[in-house]
Amino acid sequence: MKALILAAGAGTRLFPYTLSSPKHMLPIANKPLLEYNVEQVASMGMKELGIVVGHRKEQIMGYFGDGKKWGLKITYIEQEKRMGISHAILTAEKFIGNDKFVVILGDNLFMDDLSQQMGEFLSSGAEAGIGVQKVDDGRFFGIVEMRDGKVLEIVEKPEKPASDIASVGLYFFSSPKVFGVIRKQKPSARGEIEIADTLMGLVSSGSHVKPLWIKKRWKDTGRRSELLDANRAILGDMNENRVSKDAVVTGSEIIPPCIIGEGCIISKSRIGPFVSMGNGCRVEGAKISESIICEGTEIRFSEPIKNSIIGRMCKVIKKGNSSISVNIGDHSEIIEDGL
Structure with a gap:
């Protein structure tokens, strides 16, 4: 067959x-x-x-x-x-x-x-x-x-x-x-x-x-x-955090279930639940839940990101007062004026 x-x-x-x-x-x-x-x-x-x-x-x-x-x-x-x-x-x-x-x-x-x-x-x-x-x-x-x-x-x-x-x-x-x-x-x-x-x-x-x-x-x-x-659904069946051994997580909370790829650097952030983060992402001061973050993306955003898909090699850099839903393709940028 x-x-x-x-x-x-x-x-x-x-x-x-x-x-x-x-x-x-x-x-x-x-x-x-x-x-x-x-x-x-x-x-x-x-x-x-x-x-x-x-x-x-x-x-x-x-x-x-x-x-x-x-x-x-x-x-x-x-x-x-x-x-x-x-x-x-x-x-x-x-x-x-x-x-x-x-x-x-x-x-x-x-x-x-x-x-x-x-x-x-x-x-x-x-x-x-x-x-x-x-x-x-x-x-x-x-x-x-x-x-x-x-x-x-x-x-x-x-x-x-x-x-x-x-x-x-x-x-x-x-x-x-x-x-x-x-x-x-x-x-x-x-x-x-x-x-x-x-x-x-x-x-x-x-x-x-x-x-x-x-x-x-x-x-x-x-x-x-x-x-x-x-x-x-896949993360729910996994029912745990899987953080790559070479990922660097400091001053942050990873709420299960999440999967964090190789080479990620996460600081001063709250990640999860239900977040998949690809290899080589850099995240600082972010609150991310129920989202897919593709490889090589940089996020420095102070308000919650939820139910979002962010493509490869993107930049989300902004200081704001309200949550957003981000849905952008590869090599895109969201940057506050002056940053």
Whole structure:
């Protein structure tokens, strides 16, 4: 069985952070989001991984290389035109060949060990499997209707959802049959080859599409608030402070859970809870909570910073009287006049 992670999207909903970095490489608890999914593939016992790349592909390829660090052989497949999930799957047809395969959306974060879902799929004899979970508001998801352990219908982002069961970014396929279905599809109104239409094409042909329940938390990190939620979830499971041995912390309080990267210098500050701080940051006189601070950033700001994402190599230098929410991209500066 092979694995395919889709990581080609530009992440426009996460501008400005994704202007200089793929959304899949944004840090969650000081580790690229995509790395959590690469680790999932390794834990599922697979050896061959294809990563579909596009926007800022060189950063993904440079970080993961040939995959040996994770016990994997990684093949990179470029999706030159971003035309949806099924189009991305089709670009990997040569890599997949005749093997069974799993597809993971690279901007999704799964707290489950997906080995269980893989086992359920393989033992079911189904042609395809789809990860599902109950959600509060189905208008933002593909909504799944099912009966007797089989998918009957999938409706993408309906105005009036017929159920509260949503599809999540996990798909299994047992044969190359899916590629034939995709080739027959026409783009949707938004110009994409939709995965919901692909799965319904399999259902219409009489194939068994099995719902696979995701039991633990699952995060779609396509928006800033969702990225912060994912960071909070990982740190919450960690439930402790992890401060790099060579970080220098003086006259400061680190409120768990937080992770502080290598070479950070923190003085006269209160950090936490739920703060991820990348390598080489310098922080003085700051109060930071529930935020992601990327590597190489300097912060000298006297009022609280909360629910913020600050990109790489930024400067936030100001003396003020009220709190702010800071959301700026790489190499940006916020500096009070005269400093």
